[in-house]
Amino acid sequence: xxxxxxxxxxxxxxxxxxxxxxxxxxxxxxxxxxxxxxxxxxxxxxxxxxxxxxxxxxxxxxxxxxxxxxxxxxxxxxxxxxxxxxxxxxxxxxxxxxxxxxxxxxxxxxxxxxxxxxxxxxxxxxxxxxxxxxxxxxxxxxxxxxxxxxxxxxxxxxxxxxxxxxxxxxxxxxxxxxxxxxxxxxxxxxxxxxxxxxxxxxxxxxxxxxxxxxxxxxxxxxxxxxxxxxxxxxxxxxxxxxxxxxxxxxxxxxxxxxxxxxxxxxxxxxxxxxxxxxxxxxxxxxxxxxxxxxxxxxxxxxxxxxxxxxxxxxxxxxxxxxxxxxxxxxxxxxxxxxxxxxxxxxxxxxxxxxxxxxxxxxxxxxxxxxxxxxxxxxxxxxxxxxxxxxxxxxxxxxxxxxxxxxxxxxxxxxxxxxxxxxxxxxxxxxxxxxxxxxxxxxxxxxxxxxxxxxxxxxxxxxxxxxxxxxxxxxxxxxxxxxxxxxxxxxxxxxxxxxxxxxxxxxxxxxxxxxxxxxxxxxxxxxxxxxxxxxxxxxxxxxxxxxxxxxxxxxxxxxxxxxxxxxxxxxxxxxx
Numbered sequence: 297x298x299x300x301x302x303x304x305x306x307x308x309x310x311x312x313x314x315x316x317x318x319x320x321x322x323x324x325x326x327x328x329x330x331x332x333x334x335x336x337x338x339x340x341x342x343x344x345x346x347x348x349x350x351x352x353x354x355x356x357x358x359x360x361x362x363x364x365x366x367x368x369x370x371x372x373x374x375x376x377x378x379x380x381x382x383x384x385x386x387x388x389x390x391x392x393x394x395x396x397x398x399x400x401x402x403x404x405x406x407x408x409x410x411x412x413x414x415x416x417x418x419x420x421x422x423x424x425x426x427x428x429x430x431x432x433x434x435x436x437x438x439x440x441x442x443x444x445x446x447x448x449x450x451x452x453x454x455x456x457x458x459x460x461x462x463x464x465x466x467x468x469x470x471x472x473x474x475x476x477x478x479x480x481x482x483x484x485x486x487x488x489x490x491x492x493x494x495x496x497x498x499x500x501x502x503x504x505x506x507x508x509x510x511x512x513x514x515x516x517x518x519x520x521x522x523x524x525x526x527x528x529x530x531x532x533x534x535x536x537x538x539x540x541x542x543x544x545x546x547x548x549x550x551x552x553x554x555x556x557x558x559x560x561x562x563x564x565x566x567x568x569x570x571x572x573x574x575x576x577x578x579x580x581x582x583x584x585x586x587x588x589x590x591x592x593x594x595x596x597x598x599x600x601x602x603x604x605x606x607x608x609x610x611x612x613x614x615x616x617x618x619x620x621x622x623x624x625x626x627x628x629x630x631x632x633x634x635x636x637x638x639x640x641x642x643x644x645x646x647x648x649x650x651x652x653x654x655x656x657x658x659x660x661x662x663x664x665x666x667x668x669x670x671x672x673x674x675x676x677x678x679x680x681x682x683x684x685x686x687x688x689x690x691x692x693x694x695x696x697x698x699x700x701x702x703x704x705x706x707x708x709x710x711x712x713x714x715x716x717x718x719x720x721x722x723x724x725x726x727x728x729x730x731x732x733x734x735x736x737x738x739x740x741x742x743x744x745x746x747x748x749x750x751x752x753x754x755x756x757x758x759x760x761x762x763x764x765x766x767x768x769x770x771x772x773x774x775x776x777x778x779x780x781x782x783x784x785x786x787x788x789x790x791x792x793x794x795x796x797x798x799x800x801x802x803x804x805x806x807x808x809x810x811x812x813x814x815x816x817x818x819x820x821x822x823x824x825x826x827x828x829x830x831x832x833x834x835x836x837x838x839x840x841x842x843x844x845x846x847x848x849x850x851x852x853x854x855x856x857x858x859x860x861x862x863x864x865x866x867x868x869x870x871x
Contacts (some may be wrong), residue, residue: 645697
């Protein structure tokens with residue numbers, strides 16, 4: 297640790313001829329009044345060694361040595377000259393933690409005080425600027441998320457006052473992160489009564505994780521399950537939302553509010569006694585005793601929510617499907633806002649999309665939704681071609697909440713008539729590079745394979761960069777997520793005829809589908825009982841930590857017999 301002070305002391309001399317103007321200038325420039333008693337007693341001379349320097353004061357009044365005050369509220373004696381000495385600021389600098397062994401936000405905090413005022417506090421990492429803060433609290437966060445940052449790192453705070461004095465303090469932080477691809481923490485959520493699955497996850501802005509799915513009761517009913525884990529895997533929140541006997545609820549999509557790690561929006565559906573589903577959207581807050589803060593329910597019959605997204609101004613957008621008939625679905629889009637006083641979600645707009653072909657049964661489903669910086673949304677899913685074959689679809693939703701339909705949108709990549717595909721998830725960069733994960737099938741009677749596509753929104757006429765993974769048995773790419781480096785992580789079901797289905801994870805470069813030569817990925821996970829195991833979502837937080845959620849098959853004893861059921865499966869990996 298070292299501490300330095302720059303710039304000499306500065307004298308502010310005030311002549312008697314312009315006392316009142318000097319006083320007003322001080323108030324305007326420094327925002328506080330001055331006790332000039334000491335300066336007045338020396339008739340304007342600069343204090344020498346051993347003399348008392350002037351101090352600051354929050355209110356007017358006369359000096360302690362009996363000097364006469366000026367006009368009401370003034371602290372400057374009328375007709376008296378004075379000199380004020382501007383001292384360097386005092387700085388206290390702290391760093392938490394002082395040693396980093398897991399990806400985290402390192403907290404930098406400074407307490408900086410001055411006799412006149414603070415201009416700003418600047419924070420640096422190894423000499424590179426991290427943040428400039430002009431008003432208290434003087435704090436910044438340094439995200440440590442890569443082994444490239446290993447080693448002793450120098451953190452510095454600089455405090456500058458209004459006179460240009462700069463005080464510096466430094467700390468050294470030792471960083472030693474785990475290798476990329478190694479497991480961070482595992483977790484499971486055994487069912488309260490029967491079976492459970494984790495269907496979606498969302499990173500919160502502080503690096504923690506929201507997770508949701510369902511927990512069944514073994515008799516045809518189920519509750520929505522939601523939880524929040526810290527970035528290191530500590531269970532922070534664990535709740536069920538239930539409607540009682542006869543109801544079955546599933547949470548299929550969840551997303552944290554972009555500026556509040558304690559709040560999340562979620563969607564899914566409720567069914568009762570085998571009737572049509574009813575779309576449900578809710579907002580939860582893990583700080584509140586009544587954690588379900590707002591909901592929209594029971595008016596959108598026949599609809600199912602698959603995914604949800606939250607805008608910076610807290611508008612909630614949902615996609616999924618509406619059952620028009622047993623084998624005819626439409627893509628849904630809904631926008632809602634939080635009415636905090638009524639604990640409800642108010643409807644803000646919505647639209648439907650159905651394939652424009654007559655005489656066939658249209659299976660149009662929205663699987664994933666993302667929000668672009670311009671306020672528009674992209675929906676990924678599946679639709680039908682004119683011959684009834686399944687096609688992957690990307691729909692654009694305008695800021696008016698209407699699905700765009702013209703010669704370009706929705707975007708449906710071409711395939712030969714006998715081939716089929718669908719999209720399960722997507723990401724999009726700020727400059728419009730889209731990546732999708734899904735499945736491809738050469739013919740209906742053949743097994744599906746994981747399918748990945750890249751294309752640019754500004755050049756949809758160019759054939760997408762497509763990659764189809766070879767796999768044994770029925771398989772699909774369930775989800776993908778992009779790291780801050782641009783690399784893409786994909787989670788897929790890997791069909792294995794011997795051990796049923798496995799969980800398969802792989803890393804790809806930012807703009808291509810060749811394997812990254814890091815020697816870590818792919819990785820495959822089989823459950824202990826060698827049953828069907830599958831991922832539902834892969835997500836990446838601000839620290840480039842990876843979370844995969846899904847289910848694994850386990851065996852339980854029911855009525856004296858061994859029965860295979862599903863339990864929610866979570867694994868975190870170092871990015």
